[in-house]
Amino acid sequence: MSQPDLIPHLFRTEFRKLTAVLCRQFGFEQLDLAEDIAGDTFLAALENWPYKGVPKNPVAWLYSVAKNKARNQLLRQQGFHQKIALALLAATSASTPELDLSEENIGDSQLQMLFAVCHPAIPQESQIALALRVLCGFGIDEIANAFLSNRETIAKRLSRAKEKLREENIVMELPPPSGIAQRLATVLISLYLVFNEGYYSETSDIVLREDLCLEAIRLTQMLIDYPPTDLPDTNALMALMCFHASRFPARKDAAGELVLYADQDENLWDQSLISRGAWHLKRASTGNAYSKYHLEAGIAYWHTIKEDTKEKWENILQLYNRLLQIAYSPVAALNRTYALWKANGKQEAIRAAEQLKLDKNPYYHTLLGELYLDSDRERSRSHFEQGLLLARTEADKKMLAKKLAAI
Amino acid sequence: MLIFRHQDGSKLASPEQMQVWMKQTMDWIGGIAAQNKYVGGHGLSFDNARTVGHGGVVTNGPFGDIKETLGGYIIVKAASPDEAAEFAKGSPILQGEGNTIEVRRMAH
Numbered sequence: 001m002s003q004p005d006l007i008p009h010l011f012r013t014e015f016r017k018l019t020a021v022l023c024r025q026f027g028f029e030q031l032d033l034a035e036d037i038a039g040d041t042f043l044a045a046l047e048n049w050p051y052k053g054v055p056k057n058p059v060a061w062l063y064s065v066a067k068n069k070a071r072n073q074l075l076r077q078q079g080f081h082q083k084i085a086l087a088l089l090a091a092t093s094a095s096t097p098e099l100d101l102s103e104e105n106i107g108d109s110q111l112q113m114l115f116a117v118c119h120p121a122i123p124q125e126s127q128i129a130l131a132l133r134v135l136c137g138f139g140i141d142e143i144a145n146a147f148l149s150n151r152e153t154i155a156k157r158l159s160r161a162k163e164k165l166r167e168e169n170i171v172m173e174l175p176p177p178s179g180i181a182q183r184l185a186t187v188l189i190s191l192y193l194v195f196n197e198g199y200y201s202e203t204s205d206i207v208l209r210e211d212l213c214l215e216a217i218r219l220t221q222m223l224i225d226y227p228p229t230d231l232p233d234t235n236a237l238m239a240l241m242c243f244h245a246s247r248f249p250a251r252k253d254a255a256g257e258l259v260l261y262a263d264q265d266e267n268l269w270d271q272s273l274i275s276r277g278a279w280h281l282k283r284a285s286t287g288n289a290y291s292k293y294h295l296e297a298g299i300a301y302w303h304t305i306k307e308d309t310k311e312k313w314e315n316i317l318q319l320y321n322r323l324l325q326i327a328y329s330p331v332a333a334l335n336r337t338y339a340l341w342k343a344n345g346k347q348e349a350i351r352a353a354e355q356l357k358l359d360k361n362p363y364y365h366t367l368l369g370e371l372y373l374d375s376d377r378e379r380s381r382s383h384f385e386q387g388l389l390l391a392r393t394e395a396d397k398k399m400l401a402k403k404l405a406a407i
Numbered sequence: 408m409l410i411f412r413h414q415d416g417s418k419l420a421s422p423e424q425m426q427v428w429m430k431q432t433m434d435w436i437g438g439i440a441a442q443n444k445y446v447g448g449h450g451l452s453f454d455n456a457r458t459v460g461h462g463g464v465v466t467n468g469p470f471g472d473i474k475e476t477l478g479g480y481i482i483v484k485a486a487s488p489d490e491a492a493e494f495a496k497g498s499p500i501l502q503g504e505g506n507t508i509e510v511r512r513m514a515h
Contacts, residue, residue, distance in 0.1 A: 318430070321437025325445055333441040340434070352438050 015137040020109035028172040041066045063101045070099040112172040118187040121168040126161035136215040235284035236293035242277030243300035246270040266306040295323040313342035362390035411478040414505030431499035448481030
C-alpha cells in the first residue's frame with residue numbers, strides 16, 4: 001500500500017481501537033479526550049512519516065505513540081495530586097498503568113463501547129452517528145454524506161449525544177446477564193439501521209454505502225463472538241445482512257451505477273456470503289420466538305435464488321404477511337403487494353394495492369404503474385407520472401422516465 | 408374484534424384443504440396488516456379443548472351440544488363497524504357454508 005493510502009486505511013482500522021481502549025482507561029465520560037489522543041496519534045504519523053519514512057511496523061508505531069500520550073495524560077491528571085500525596089505517588093509512578101493494546105482488551109473495549117453507545121437513553125439517530133464515529137472511525141463528513149445531512153447537524157448530534165452520555169452517567173461495561181437481552185435489542189436495532197442506511201441510502205456514494213454495511217456486519221460479528229449475545233435474534237440479523245451483502249459485486253456496473261435486482265448477473269453474487277448467511281439463519285432457528293430479523297432474513301434468503309418460481313414468491317408472500325403483523329412499514333407493505341402479484345397475479349395485487357393509501361410514496365405509484373401496464377395503459381401512465389413527480393433520487397427518476405417512454 | 412364462528416367444527420378438513428385455507432387466511436390477514444390496521448389475533452386449537460358447564464361439569468370438546476364453535480379471532484383497527492365488516496368480507500372463513508364472522512367493538 002502506498003503511503004498516501006496507508007494513513008487513511010490505518011485510520012479506518014486503528015482509530016476505533018485506540019478510542020475504545022483509551023475510553024476504557026480514562027472512563028467513558030472522557031470520550032472526547034480519548035478521541036483527541038487517538039486523533040493526535042494519527043496527526044503525529046502525518047507529521048513524521050513523510051520525513052522519517054514509514055516505520056517498519058506502522059501499527060506498532062501508532063500504538064507506542066498512543067501509549068506515550070496516554071501516559072502523559074495520566075501523569076498530568078495525577079499532577080494535581082502530587083503535592084498532597086507525593087510519597088504515595090513515588091511508590092506508584094514507577095507503575096503508571098500502561099495502555100493495554102492487546103487484542104483481547106481491544107475486543108472487550110469495543111464490545112463495551114458498543115453497548116454504551118447504544119444505550120436506550122441516547123436517541124436512536126445519535127446512537128447511529130456516534131457508533132459510526134467512535135466504533136467505525138467514520139469522519140463527520142462521511143456521516144453527513146451517509147445521512148444526506150450537513151456537517152453542522154451531525155457535529156451537533158454527536159456533541160448532544162456525548163452530553164447525554166455524561167448526564168446519564170453511562171459507563172463502559174457490559175450489561176449484567178439478566179439485563180442483556182433487553183439491552184441487546186437496542187444494539188441490534190442500531191446495527192440494523194446502520195446496515196439499512198448503507199443498503200438503501202439515497203446517497204450516491206456506493207463505496208461509502210458498502211462500507212456502512214460491512215461495518216454493521218463487523219459489529220454484529222463481535223456480538224456473535226461473545227457467547228452471552230450470541231442469541232437467535234443476533235444470528236438472524238447477521239443472516240439478513242450476509243444475504244443482502246452477497247449481491248454487492250453485482251449491484252454496480254462498470255460506471256459505478258446501481259444495477260437493479262432483476263438486471264443483476266447472479267453469477268457475481270458472493271456464494272460464500274450466502275452460505276455464511278444460511279449458517280447463521282440455521283443457528284437463529286432455535287427457541288420459540290421469532291423476530292422481524294428472522295422474517296426479513298427468510299425473505300432475503302429467497303432473494304438469493306434468482307429464478308422466479310411459484311414456491312419462491314408464495315414463501316416470500318407468507319413471510320411478508322407475518323412481518324407486517326409484527327412490524328408494519330410502508331416499504332414492507334409495498335413489497336408484500338409485489339410478492340402478492342408474483343404469487344397470485346396482478347388482479348389480486350391491484351385490489352390489495354388500492355387499499356394501501358400510500359399516495360405520497362413514489363414506489364407505490366411505480367408499483368401500480370407496473371400492475372396496470374397490461375390492463376389499463378392510461379392508469380399505468382398516470383401512476384408512473386405521479387411516481388416521477390415524487391421520486392427523490394436520480395436513479396429512480398431515470399428509471400421512471402424510461403418506463404414512461406416505453407408506454 | 409372479528410370472531411370466527413364455524414359451523415360444526417367436528418368435521419375435519421383434509422390436511423391439503425387445511426393448508427389452502429391457512430394460506431388464504433394468512434394472505435387475508437397480511438392484507439389487513441399491509442394497511443397497518445392489524446392489531447393481533449389467534450387461531451384457537453381444537454386439540455384437548457374442554458367445555459365447562461353449569462355446575463362445573465367438564466366435557467372434552469367445545470362442541471358438545473352446540474353446533475357452532477369458535478375458530479379464532481383477530482383484532483383490527485377500523486374507523487367504523489362498517490370498515491371492520493368490509494375486512495370480514497374478505498376472509499376465507501366465509502367460504503365454509505354456515506360459517507360466520509361476528510364483528511364487535513372492543514369495550515374500553
